[in-house]
Amino acid sequence: MNTATTTVNGHSADHEDHGHHPSGLMRWITTTNHKDIGSMYLWFSFAMFLVGGCMALTIRSELFQPGLQLVRPEFFNQLTTLHGLIMVFGAIMPAFVGFANWMLPLQIGASDMAFGRMNNLSFWLLPPAALLLTTSMFVPGGAAAAGWTLYPPLTIQQGMGMDMAIFALHILGLSSIMGSINIITTIFNLRAPGMTLMKMPLFCWTWLVTAFLIIAVMPVLAGAVTMTLTDRHFGTSFFSAAGGGDPVLFQHIFWFFGHPEVYIVIIPGFGIVSQVISTFSRKPLFGYASMVYAVAAIGILSFTVWAHHMYTTGMPVTAQLYFMYATMFIAVPTGVKIFNWTATMWRGSLSFETPMLFAIGFIFLFTVGGFSGLVLAMAAVDVQMQDTYYVVAHFHYTMVAGALFSAFAGAYYWLPKWTGHMYNEKLGQVHFWLSFIFFNMTFFVQHFLGIAGMPRRIPDYALQFTDFNQISTVGAFGLGLSQLLFLYNVITCIKGGPKAPAKPWEGAEGLEWDVPSPAPYHTWEVQPVVK
Amino acid sequence: MSLNVQNEKTSKAGFFTVVGAVFWSFLGIRRRQDYESDAASISLKQVVIAGIIGGIIFVVGVVVLVNVIVANIGMAN
Ligand code: HEM
Ligand SMILES: [Cu+2]
Secondary structure, eight states: OOBSOOOOTTHHHHHHHHTTOOOTHHHHHHOOOHHHHHHHHHHHHHHHHHHHHHHHHHHHHHTTSSSOOSSOHHHHHHHHHHHHHIIIIIIIHHHHHHHHHHHHHHHHTOSSOSOHHHHHHHHHTHHHHHHHHHHGGGSTTOBOOSTTTTOTTHHHHOOHHHHHHHHHHHHHHHHHHHHHHHHHHHHHHOOOTTOOGGGSOHHHHHHHHHHHHHHHHHHHHHHHHHHHHHHHHSOOOSSOGGGTOOHHHHHHHHHHHHHHHHHHHHHHHHHHHHHHHHHHHTSOOTTHHHHHHHHHHHHHHGGGOGGGGOGGGOOOHHHHHHHHHHHHHHHHHHHHHHHHHHHHHTTOOOOOOHHHHHHHHHHHHHHHHHHHHHHHHSHHHHHHHTTBHHHHHHHHHHIIIIIIHHHHHHHHHHHHHHHSBOOOHHHHHHHHHHHHHHHHHHHHHHHHHHHTTOBSSOSOOOGGGHHHHHHHHHHHHHHHHHHHHHHHHHHHHHHOOSBOOSOOSTTOOSGGGGSOSSOOSSOOSSOOOBO | OBSSTTTOSSOOOOHHHHHHHHHHHHHTOOOHHHHHHHHHHOBHHHHHHHHHHHHHHHHHHHHHHHHHHHHHTTOOO
16 A cells, blocks of 8 residues: 655644643643544543453352352353443443544545544443442442343343443443444544555454444343343333233344444454464465455344243244254354465465464464354253353454454554554564463363353352362453453553554555554654545 | 546446455455455445445344244244
């Protein structure tokens, strides 16, 4: 991608800007700058990642031995619920919105996101939601304890922690919808001259599809939890059989949101991984067009498979077969991507800097998660596996080794652009290898536990499951502690380190590398012309 | 808005071009040449509408398939 006007814009603007900018705390509260907001999103999501991580470690500590040692069963259930909600809505989704804020304008040659103030509001809705979720642990009755899937009738019965979770989800949904409107508008309207849709980097494409998915399904979730709320307080009986309602209705609504949601979580990661693989293979992405097509298709088809989460609720054989076939079919465009990434690396001149390691780790482990998904997609098998640790293993392979690893790949890839310094490469690689090893130690054994029949979301277990649980717990602590290396690396990278050139990666392509590192406060005020 | 905004204006893509593009997207495969001509000729509106119709056809197709299968193993319920 060539830019005709590679004027190092920004610097001059930077200077006149200093005058009228609030400083200190007010800068962050009032900012409409996409880089400020992107950074806040990223820090927020990392903080939530640590909070959710501490909850996970408490869960794993309790599960180190059979019997009850550390926490009461009610509290254990609150922990699994909050862990899930916080990681999905507080850590992973905001992390990718943070990447979008930082990188989309830079990548398409826009000076900022389309709606600055709405962008600010999208971010500042997050901390109240986080507060609602975390402080709900301390209200009478404790936090919501029905699992992140919030199935009735438990949700109808619980205390005010449940109301707080519902309110938090409303707020988080609002925030992601506004974020998505911003992203779609920015991509459609603010691209630099010559930056056609089909020239956009894959990260922009994947976010475009994701943003549409978010707008389509967050209202569905909002509807589901609002119906729960009115069932709880306003005398309706949507989900209560006693009043003529149907608890299974909730599951249909939830998973109509829920399955597209898992793609919302992973698709931006596909974009990051595509760019990282191509950069460090020093080759253009193999099958760019296929990727765009496949991502768009996955976006549409993800609405057609939701009841593969519900095989055990009782449905006709035809329905089971439908959801089974549809689910397996959707794995085809997903599988094609794995081939595309592999083919990109084929005969490339590879180098293995940290972003590349995380991207390759992603391909490897996400494939494992895809396969366990296919196993679960078989209705006859799923009847055995539903609600066991096999499912837990499956979705951690897709969400941790998938979404989180791709976020790490992106963070290391763009850190030089954000901070103007190179991170510590050795330490980054150590972070990768420890994460890779401990991740597998934590979650691979959970496949065995699941097949052997250990149920999920239960604080106690039968004696024969002890060994694998102990391995998993040790792995979890290793995995958790390894993430502190990342924090340390990021902080030292912000504070100093070797100066990063505008384009620190030899094989990198795209407009973001045409602006200096660190990217000045204002970029692309004069739009580049893409040939 | 055409996928290739620069070339702009009236989309020249016929019915079968759009159907082909959507079909291949569901498999996740597209030849470079073909996509380049797609990009130049198919409008965004066409893709979205064709994609949704394609999704509906996919669902109906699988439903018909499973009904045929279930009918033929004598387990219809
Ligand atoms: C090849 C692609 C995939 C297939 C075939 C697949 C299939 C399945 C099936 C059948 C289940 C239900 C298991 C059960 O509850 O008994 C499931 C659960 C789950 N999957 Fe996947 N999946 C795939 C990819 C993904 C991806 C990419 C993600 C997220 C990034 C994901 C996240 C989840 C989650 C979170 C659950 C469990 C939800 C819960 O019950 O708490 N899956 N998957
Ligand atoms: Cu699903």
